[in-house]
Amino acid sequence: MDLAQAEAVADLIDAETTAQARQALGQLDGRLSQTYAGFRRDLLKALALVEAEIDFPDEEVPDNLARTAGPVLDRLANDLRRAVDTGRRGERVRQGYRIVLIGETNAGKSSLFNALTAREAAIVTPIAGTTRDVLDADLVIGGYAVTLSDTAGLRDSDDPVEAEGVRRARARAEAADLRLWVRAPGDPAGVAAAYVRPGDLIVATKADLAEGRREDEAAGLDWLAVSTTTGQGLEALHDWLARRLAEDLAGADFPAVTRERHRLRLTEALAAVATARVALDQAPEMAGEDLRRAASALSRVTGEIGVEDVLGEVFATFCIGK
Numbered sequence: 001m002d003l004a005q006a007e008a009v010a011d012l013i014d015a016e017t018t019a020q021a022r023q024a025l026g027q028l029d030g031r032l033s034q035t036y037a038g039f040r041r042d043l044l045k046a047l048a049l050v051e052a053e054i055d056f057p058d059e060e061v062p063d064n065l066a067r068t069a070g071p072v073l074d075r076l077a078n079d080l081r082r083a084v085d086t087g088r089r090g091e092r093v094r095q096g097y098r099i100v101l102i103g104e105t106n107a108g109k110s111s112l113f114n115a116l117t118a119r120e121a122a123i124v125t126p127i128a129g130t131t132r133d134v135l136d137a138d139l140v141i142g143g144y145a146v147t148l149s150d151t152a153g154l155r156d157s158d159d160p161v162e163a164e165g166v167r168r169a170r171a172r173a174e175a176a177d178l179r180l181w182v183r184a185p186g187d188p189a190g191v192a193a194a195y196v197r198p199g200d201l202i203v204a205t206k207a208d209l210a211e212g213r214r215e216d217e218a219a220g221l222d223w224l225a226v227s228t229t230t231g232q233g234l235e236a237l238h239d240w241l242a243r244r245l246a247e248d249l250a251g252a253d254f255p256a257v258t259r260e261r262h263r264l265r266l267t268e269a270l271a272a273v274a275t276a277r278v279a280l281d282q283a284p285e286m287a288g289e290d291l292r293r294a295a296s297a298l299s300r301v302t303g304e305i306g307v308e309d310v311l312g313e314v315f316a317t318f319c320i321g322k
């Protein structure tokens with residue numbers, strides 16, 4: 001069992017959703033380790049080409065051997081980049097998808113938070129600026145772990161406590177995977193608009209007070225009317241969220257990254273491979289050093305690439321010393 005598989009055991013024990021258990025089982029199966037083994041094979045191939053030219057210049061190796069590693073490195077860089085890009089999904093399945101409620105004061109964020117979490121965790125009052133701290137709740141929606149956050153209403157405030165709350169609300173909104181822009185009838189379009197992104201959802205609250213489509217909905221965003229007083233629209237909201245989670249997190253490909261640790265190592269390897277690619281044409285001996293750095297970064301996810309591995313590949317590929 002390698003390190004990634006050992007992590008999978010821990011993840012399986014901690015799993016609270018079917019998606020988390022499925023992902024941990026795939027990793028325990030060795031699917032993640034196989035992905036990394038593929039990266040390492042390419043790296044080893046490139047390393048052998050580079051080292052053969054440098055270490056055995058008098059032997060019968062073809063000229064400019066190191067440069068033939070170019071296409072191998074290009075493909076590897078591509079694969080690593082894709083793995084880093086799709087990595088967010090694996091991390092989100094494991095840690096929870098982050099949904100943040102944002103909007104004006106009194107928009108009904110805390111009421112919606114309580115309705116979605118089915119408990120009275122957040123204080124609700126008619127006083128604008130009731131919520132200051134960020135409140136987090138762990139939920140399961142459609143088989144996926146979700147962290148839902150209630151935040152302070154976005155407005156300028158001279159009160160240092162509220163101002164800090166608003167600062168935290170903004171930071172959470174920016175880091176979230178999805179923002180629900182909570183809007184009561186008559187709320188201006190301004191403040192939250194700076195934070196919403198394509199794909200976010202407008203939740204038009206207090207539908208019991210004002211029916212129908214609001215005037216100034218931001219173009220291009222999905223829109224749902226709800227009332228926490230009557231319960232209208234809450235099921236539709238739940239379904240919408242379940243659909244979004246499935247779209248964002250499900251996928252045929254097994255993710256190459258399920259933890260930040262993997263992503264950091266992959267990013268490190270990618271940077272080293274990119275540097276090696278540039279060095280290849282000018283100073284192949286430098287490229288060797290970069291490739292060893294990439295190998296060491298990858299090996300820290302699962303296992304080791306030793307000197308013997310590289311020499312083994314060199315001897316297997318070229319007729320050196322025979």
Ligand SMILES: Nc1nc2c(ncn2[C@@H]2O[C@H](COP(=O)(O)OP(=O)(O)OP(=O)(O)O)[C@@H](O)[C@H]2O)c(=O)[nH]1
Pocket residue numbers: 103104105106107108109110111112123124125126127128129130131132151152153154205206207208209226227228229230
């Ligand atoms: N009629 C009606 N009133 C609602 C609804 N949702 C919330 N309210 C009322 O609106 C007021 C503000 O609700 P909150 O949930 O505290 O609003 P908030 O966005 O958390 O406000 P801040 O914490 O100040 O930013 C309260 O008096 C709620 O009872 C709704 O669906 N219908």
Ligand SMILES: [Mg+2]
Pocket residue numbers: 109110111122123130131150151152153
């Ligand atoms: Mg509130």
